[in-house]
Amino acid sequence: MTDLGARLKAYRDGLSLSLKQVDEITGITNSRLSKIERGQIECPPRDLKKLAQLYDVQTISLFVDAGYLSEEDIVDYQFIFEGVSKLDDSEREHIQAEIDFLNRKKGDKQ
Numbered sequence: 001m002t003d004l005g006a007r008l009k010a011y012r013d014g015l016s017l018s019l020k021q022v023d024e025i026t027g028i029t030n031s032r033l034s035k036i037e038r039g040q041i042e043c044p045p046r047d048l049k050k051l052a053q054l055y056d057v058q059t060i061s062l063f064v065d066a067g068y069l070s071e072e073d074i075v076d077y078q079f080i081f082e083g084v085s086k087l088d089d090s091e092r093e094h095i096q097a098e099i100d101f102l103n104r105k106k107g108d109k110q
Contacts, residue, residue, distance in 0.1 A: 004065040009037040011055035026050040042066070058085075 012022060012033075019030030028036075028047050036043045043051075045068055052059040063069040084092065 004043065004062065005037040005039040007062075007065060008033075008043070008051060008055075011051070011057060012037075015055065017054075022051075022054065025054055 012019075017025075019033050022028060022033055023030045026047070028050060032041070032047075035041045036047070043066055045063065045066075048062045048066055048068075049059055052062050060069065060074060064071065064074070087095070
């Protein structure tokens with residue numbers, strides 16, 4: 001079992017979800033998820049995203065564990081997103097609107 005597989009299994013077990021229940025919610029077959037959890041096959045990014053949402057964990061950390069991203073890939077963004085997990089959806093939407101505004105403003109100057 002890989003570290004990623006072990007983490008995914010621990011998240012699933014922590015929510016008391018069966019492989020079949022995860023299949024019903026995400027469309028990832030129980031056979032496929034079992035192989036992913038045992039490290040027999042890799043977990044594609046689209047499945048990692050579905051599992052992160054279901055297990056309520058950060059997608060980025062799973063992408064790093066799976067090798068799709070490295071720590072160096074996210075260093076530039078760590079400062080920007082520090083503390084974002086403490087914000088509610090409304091606050092995140094407000095910040096995203098500000099970022100969109102600044103990007104549009106910057107685009108007008110170029």
